[in-house]
Amino acid sequence: MPELPDVENFRRFLERTALRRTVTGVSVCDDRILHGDSPAALRKAVEGRRLERTRRHGKHLLAGLDNGRWLTFHFGMTGRFETFRDEPPRSTRVRFDFREGDPLAFVDQRLFGGVGVTENARAFVEAHELGPDALEISEDEFSRTVLGGSRNLKAALMDQAKIAGIGNEYSDEILFQARLHPEMRTNALDREQISRLYRIMREVLEKAIEAGAGTREFDENPPADFLIAHRRKGASCPRCGTPLQTKKSAGRTAWFCPRCQPAPA
DNA sequence: AGAAATGTTCGGCA
């Protein structure tokens, strides 16, 4: 679930709770979250260091330490941060203790996320073959790289190598707001449609961030015109009431309104 | 009880 808007709010949360604090302890509760790296190496790089800055690229979050290294976080499908006083929350995989303030838990029930350390933030982004962040990409590059070629439009929006940060849920949301069918071909879009899609992509992501994506607040009170909250069986289009349709492709489910997002010719 | 959900990586196919 965590996509660009969620991770942006995790970044802001990390700034509020951990920035300028010194890490006194790192406890790895489940080694699998390190994807083969050793808990000792993580501890050695992080313990005694101060968190000085944060950065987000697509769905990845990095936290800069005062030794020049970066803590890296990916949230997989169920990852999130939580602070606590006494007992760490269930499914805590890594626990960070600070000189002052409450400890921080990296929680990830399904273990698809990851925590690590890297020497170089830029090299990290390159190693993961990530394209520009979805809120940084220019309209020109969006048009040339994301929509270049001839491919399924929804798949193009989710291609992290071309544009980083959009996953299954937000690609559905963007296409719903743009009133474009997920199975349109990228080369079928005209200039005007491309411009509009680019603008709506930014609006959706920004609105989701401001509405608190990734927090309980968002789950309880998602924007009323968003499709996201309706992505479940038996739901209808929040705009016209038509029953939503799904289309499965490569293991992902696309949700869309057959009336607002008519099938390509 | 079995499928579905989600993101990334990887192997296979045209």
Next chain:
DNA sequence: GTGCCGAACATTTC
């Protein structure tokens, strides 16, 4: 190289 597909990974919820 391009584009698409499904499997694998782990876990809980329907």
